[in-house]
Amino acid sequence: KAGVTQTPRYLIKTRGQQVTLSCSPISGHRSVSWYQQTPGQGLQFLFEYFSETQRNKGNFPGRFSGRQFSNSRSEMNVSTLELGDSALYLCASSPANTDTQYFGPGTRLTVL
Amino acid sequence: AQSVTQPDIHITVSEGASLELRCNYSYGATPYLFWYVQSPGQGLQLLLKYFSGDTLVQGIKGFEAEFKRSQSSFNLRKPSVHWSDAAEYFCAVAPDSWGKLQFGAGTQVVVTP
Numbered sequence: 122k123a124g125v126t127q128t129p130r131y132l133i134k135t136r137g138q139q140v141t142l143s144c145s146p147i148s149g150h151r152s153v154s155w156y157q158q159t160p161g162q163g164l165q166f167l168f169e170y171f172s173e174t175q176r177n178k179g180n181f182p183g184r185f186s187g188r189q190f191s192n193s194r195s196e197m198n199v200s201t202l203e204l205g206d207s208a209l210y211l212c213a214s215s216p217a218n219t220d221t222q223y224f225g226p227g228t229r230l231t232v233l
Numbered sequence: 234a235q236s237v238t239q240p241d242i243h244i245t246v247s248e249g250a251s252l253e254l255r256c257n258y259s260y261g262a263t264p265y266l267f268w269y270v271q272s273p274g275q276g277l278q279l280l281l282k283y284f285s286g287d288t289l290v291q292g293i294k295g296f297e298a299e300f301k302r303s304q305s306s307f308n309l310r311k312p313s314v315h316w317s318d319a320a321e322y323f324c325a326v327a328p329d330s331w332g333k334l335q336f337g338a339g340t341q342v343v344v345t346p
Contacts, residue, residue, distance in 0.1 A: 125276075154332045163339065164323065169332030177333045211276055213334075220265045220284075220327035222334060224277040 122148055125214050125225035133231045139200040142228045146193050146214030152176075153195040154222060155187060158209040167210075170195055171217070199230075207232045235260050237326050239337035246314050247345050254309040254340050256324030265327040266307040267334065268298055272320045280322075283307060294318070319344040 126145045134140050146153050154177075155167040166179040170189035187197040193214075199206055209229050213222035238257045246252050258264065265284050269277040281292025288300040298309045307324060324337040 152332050154334070156334075164325075164334075164336040166333045166335070171332065176331055179333070213277075215332065220331070220334070221267075221279065221282055222332075223279065224269070226276040229274075 125212055125223055127210075127212050127225040127228050129228060130226065131229045131231075133233060134202050135233050136202055136204060138202050139198065140202060140230060141196055141198045142210055142212075142230070144195045144197075144212030144214075144225060146195070146212075147223055149216065150214035150223075151193050151217045152215045153189055153193065154213045154215070155195070155197050156211040156213065157181075158211060158227070159207075164211070167197065202232045204232050206230065235328055235335065237324055237335055237337040239322075239324055239340050241340045242338065243341045243343070245343045245345060248316055249313050252309075252311045252314045252318070252342065254322050254324075254342070256307045256309065256337060258305050258307065258324075258326050260305075260326065260328055263300075263302060264329070266298075266300060267325040267327070268292065268296070268307075268309045269323045269325060269336075270294075270320045271323065271339075277323065280309070314342075314344055316344050316346075318342060 128143045152171045154169040158164045169177040173189045184200045189195045209227045211227045213224045215222045236259045267282045268280040321339045323339045325334040
């Protein structure tokens with residue numbers, strides 16, 4: 122099976138812009154979770170989607186949003202980018218109702 | 234507060250020597266426990282997991298971990314490290330919500346010849 126794929130792999134934006142990141146889960150996986158990884162804060166949970174519904178959300182401002190499509194693919198959006206949003210954004214997928222998550226390679230976002 | 238602690242930020246080990254990485258958690262009940270490894274510029278790869286049952290868990294790449302309820306620990310071990318084991322290792326727990334993992338701060342492992 123193909124693994125979790127994330128596009129794009131690298132992205133450079135300027136402050137105030139918005140960005141959309143995409144994640145395609147492993148075939149058959151219905152849960153998609155998103156994480157932000159920074160040197161200062163480590164790995165932090167953003168949100169999780171299952172069957173197009175957000176089931177869980179971390180402590181991030183409303184500028185961070187996401188969605189999931191009927192084919193389980195997911196996107197996350199960050200509006201009004203700030204310098205502190207520079208990070209590696211990781212997507213993970215898991216089969217229905219298990220906690221074993223399989224991660225993609227991540228999208229490296231740089232905000233200038 | 235619920236937490237995951239990896240006491241060692243950085244460990245240097247000689248190739249062929251044994252490795253042990255520590256992980257302690259603080260939760261009301263025993264959560265699901267995981268170890269992941271991350272190579273530079275890469276995502277996280279699952280090494281092993283513990284849900285219940287046998288407290289000694291075998292994983293990929295020759296790693297194993299032992300769950301000790303009395304110590305709230307889930308330490309990762311490898312008898313003989315290879316240069317390719319140089320990476321950052323993360324302990325994670327799935328406390329009580331679907332799809333949410335809480336990670337420790339990570340331990341950077343350097344392997345010397």
